[in-house]
Amino acid sequence: MNGTYLLQQLVNGLAIGSLYALLAVGLSMVYGILRLINFAHGELMMVAAMASATFLAGLRVWPPLLLVGGMLLGGVLGVVVERVAYSRLRQASEVNLLVTSLAVSTFLATGALMLWSGQPRRFERVEVLSRLYEVGGVFVRGADIAILAMAVVSMALLTWLTSRTRLGVAMRAVAEDLRVAYLMGIDPSRPILLAFFLGSMLAGAAGVLWGWKFGQVAPTMGFVPMLKAFVAAVIGGIGSIPGAFLGGIVLGLAEVFFVGLLPATYSGYRDVFVFALLFLMLLVRPTGILGVSLARKA
């Protein structure tokens, strides 16, 4: 074990962590406004990835356009899910919402299985993104740089949006006290739809980027990353956007170092380790790294 090896592990951790971060940021944003853990988030990523692989990639679309297409698809689908399923439960308890999101998740996953079958599909790679770049003996894949950049940019933009723009601040206001938000003349459906659109857009982006990173996508790809993103969001402090980003990176690094530093016989326990980390975090610091106490939510 040497410096280069450690550095390579660090890069690998960042690569997987930024994918978790990208998903966790969107998840955390929706949680922040509705107190809903949107279990359908991973399936939105899957639908965007599968649809891109099926309909768009064959047409040899210019890659940035494919990414935008996947994002729009994710965003629109997220808004549709909000309107059809969640908006009817505004007065219901958080548990009802949670169960509904599980139902939506299952609906999308099963629907995709019926439509596309369980066979993984080839996802047309892009040369710049699938190439390995070498820096001082450490290898980085182009797609990983793109995913990290995407995660950083979206985290920064959303942080700015929710503290500096009228509609973004209204998201937090609606989340904190709906009645008072009404008294300010805020129609809550607008910030809620915006949160869903933006959060789901990032899931769509993750779907396309996933395709470029791994070269194949499948209808079953949504669930596990969604769980990891959830763990990342909790570690970072759920509801906090920079926290979700940080949580994703921490989780990715922890996962890679767990596999990379321990004997190979333990590498099968990777996911066990992830959830052990979640337990530990909930025991030691339930509000997460950057989380604020939920007690203020009266």
Added chain:
Amino acid sequence: MTTAPRTPVLQVAGLHVSYGGVRALRGVDLEVLEGETAVVLGANGAGKTTLLSAISNLVRPEAGTIRLWGRDTRNMPPHEVAALGVAHVPEGRGVFAGLTVRENLMMGAYRVPASERRALEAQVTELFPRLKERWGWRAGNLSGGEQQMLAIARALVARPRLLVLDEPSMGLAPLLARETFRAIEQIKRTGVTVLLVEQNARLALQVADRAWVLAGGVVEASGTAEEVARLGSVRRAYLGVA
């Protein structure tokens, strides 16, 4: 006192409201005219907050009508009532604890065009200079008095035509309560119609033009502020005069 007929801002007629079997309001009538400051006095549980919640459409009445500037608000969602020009400072002030002073004021001016927001912010920070000093603080970290200032300032940046205040003196030290009422007095002078609900009758009757006394969900007495202040029942119950 002007002699020109003033238009009614708020007309409440035969208002009944119940919460899960408890009849909070049992036929309340009330009218507030443009430019006047009206106060509703009453003890805890008299139905004061329920009345204000019904005006803002946060609760749905069983019977009766509420008109704002002549418009029946029955089927309006609460944010549209606010859009008519009603700024309601709720019981317990209702500042967004997790939002900064700046962000709270931004939400207050949610329906005001961005070009006018800065001037309005300048106006309210002149009225409450303290808020300028606390600009980037989370509202949850402000003192009670500062939160009250923020709540009123947040209502003012909405440029309301009707300002509704639910117990602005609640939980404040006497000095701060007096300061709050001085601010209300100043707001009143700018011509904004004010509807105030209070337990502190002494302070409230000083700024009010007209007053209603609410007890057990019905209006027990009403009249000009001077008339109500002279009522024996009010003197005993609220003014501490035997």
